Amino acid sequence: MNTLTRTARWTGAAYLALAVFGMGGFLLLRPQLYIEGDADATLAALQANGALAHLWIVLELGVVAAQALAALGFYALFRHDRPAAAYGVATFGMANAAAILGSAAMMITAVGVAEGAVVRASAPATVALLLQASQAFWTAGGLFFGLWLIPMGAYVLSTSRMPRLLGWLLLVGGAGYIAGTVIGVGWAGAPVWLVDGMPLPATVAEFWMIGYLLIRGIRPVPTSSVAAPAAAATAR
Numbered sequence: 001m002n003t004l005t006r007t008a009r010w011t012g013a014a015y016l017a018l019a020v021f022g023m024g025g026f027l028l029l030r031p032q033l034y035i036e037g038d039a040d041a042t043l044a045a046l047q048a049n050g051a052l053a054h055l056w057i058v059l060e061l062g063v064v065a066a067q068a069l070a071a072l073g074f075y076a077l078f079r080h081d082r083p084a085a086a087y088g089v090a091t092f093g094m095a096n097a098a099a100i101l102g103s104a105a106m107m108i109t110a111v112g113v114a115e116g117a118v119v120r121a122s123a124p125a126t127v128a129l130l131l132q133a134s135q136a137f138w139t140a141g142g143l144f145f146g147l148w149l150i151p152m153g154a155y156v157l158s159t160s161r162m163p164r165l166l167g168w169l170l171l172v173g174g175a176g177y178i179a180g181t182v183i184g185v186g187w188a189g190a191p192v193w194l195v196d197g198m199p200l201p202a203t204v205a206e207f208w209m210i211g212y213l214l215i216r217g218i219r220p221v222p223t224s225s226v227a228a229p230a231a232a233a234t235a236r
Helices: 003-033 039-048 050-078 083-116 123-147 149-159 164-186 192-197 200-215 223-235
Strands: none
Touching: 003 039, 003 050, 003 200, 039 050, 039 083, 039 123, 050 083, 083 123, 083 149, 123 149, 123 164, 149 164, 149 200, 164 192, 164 200
16 A cells, blocks of 8 residues: 555545544534523533533544544645645645634533533523534634635546546535535525535535545546656657
8 A cells, every 4th residue: 555545544534533523523412412592401401411511522622633634634645736725625624623623612611611500690691602602613614614625626626536526526515515604694594404405515525535535545646647747858
């Protein structure tokens, strides 16, 4: 196994960890511990499920670490062929990791307030506000979820080192993520099906990318790309 294939595999592993931690924390645990619109119920849920609340925080930090490692992996994978695309994926990926780190900080504070809240009347409102801010970090971070897919798709299309359809799906998915984020925050009362549906192509593209990196790795440089510089050198 060559170095680039190994890099592809560990990048795929980091990307898979990002998906698993994100689904476990944001999709499974958050709805159980943050009851939107009900501050008292949220505080009660955190106090009654202390171990689950701390697991939620660990998964959130796992998202941050996995996102950062995946961004680094894509940079290492792309930088020789397309430095600009490599820089774009790494930069937007790290920005997304920073957004989720902000969410994690809000969650740590909320759980701390809940564990120390015995007679403080303001505790429910404080905890609810902190978790609302945590969710806002995820909402705003959707911009970077979309942006990091666009240079990723551009790399695939310009190098043919992965399936071209995957490249187009990454571009469409990235644009959908960005559009869904903007519509969700900019259109009061936007239909839920529209906001939630626009990132769906991105989900398909990301799981395809994960599977491709883990199973195939990355295609070798096309023969024509290698032959052209050699032919030019011979001509001189």
